[in-house]
Amino acid sequence: MIRPFGIDEILFIVAAVQWTLALSAIAFAGGAIGGLVVALARVSQVRALRYLALGYVRLFQGTPLLMQLFLVYFGLNIFGAGINPWLAASLALTLHASAFLGEIWRGCIEAVPSGQSEASWALGLGYVDRMKSIVLPQAAKIAVAPTVGFLVQLIKGTSLASIIGFVELTRAGQIINNATFVPFKVFGLVAILYFVLCWPLSLLARWMERRFAVATRR
């Protein structure tokens, strides 16, 4: 007996947007912390730290997100954490976002003119004060637009969590499709919902980029 694609099915899919958003929020929050650590390590005075962070970034940018998800998913099982899609998806996406945000933010930190750092040395500021009060606030301004751009990529990336059994928007669409067999409508609706989430962010990122370009034009 094939289920019709009615209002309940549509609501089931729309409701799943919250889990896509929750997973994106967790990955973004975790990735922001990890990304800051990676970015600071990438511009560190200590050579070993720089190479360690570079290796981390290359590893996560040079392998598919799907494989990262699988490795964390099955790896957690080996380490005795059991099969847990929530934990695996959150951890894998956090590690993934840390590498990408770290690399984006490294570029922003390096874009702050070196005279700013030199001036803070001359004023006798230590590392923490220099970063916290001088360099990072200026880097943050540059970082906003590309960070919003990455957020779009991250939201799209959470769709892969469906493959390890995490029920978010994509998985909800698959579940409904398996019951109703109207893939054109189901995946069309899922695509529209992703578009509604991502497009405003893309427009925002582009708008901020343009405004920033105007602001810094000489």
Added chain:
Amino acid sequence: MDYQLKFAPVFDNFGHLLSGLLVTLELSFGAMLLGTLVAIVCAAGKTGGPRPVRWIIDVYIEVIRNTPFLIQIFFIFFGLPALGIRFSPNTAALVALTVNVGAYATEIIRAGIESIQKGQVEAGTALGLKPVQIFRYIIVKPALRTVYPALTSQFIYLMLTSSVVSVISATDLAAAGNDIQSQTFASFEVYLVITAMYLVLSIAFSGLFSLVERMAFNYPLSR
């Protein structure tokens, strides 16, 4: 942790992994080539086409860039048969990857075309070149050179994205991994080896791309 990693089952099935690797390479290079063609046509349409054409290309780019690849491939493989368009899994994978990379590459190549100065085209016209020649030699080739780094990192990202096609039972490297892990239960080991293979692939790709860059764009930039 008292789990012993066992890699023997993985390497016993290495032939299967290699045939998957071959499909991943075919899909990647196929989509690169077709996607670049799509992108050149769309970028030309976006910079010089009439308003409705530009509008359609804009919709294509925004829809693809703001939806996950996974949904795009589901739509193409499961959704399009409703319209009577049916693909085998590997063909659907190639179509989905091409459509996907085409949208990203359009924006990249358009930026390159817009960086070509008007005087270059006018000089071409003055020399009596045909419009096709102007487009090919004066617009596309220098534009590709300008955006080559951005384009090739998009291609590496494409190769990594192609691992997703295993969900529609295309027979790529990731799918070979799924097969082996479902027979041997050495899931972690299988995916560890495959992840390493993808890493090697992306390093090899970037090496290959810089080699191609040196061969294809070996003429000096006049300034």
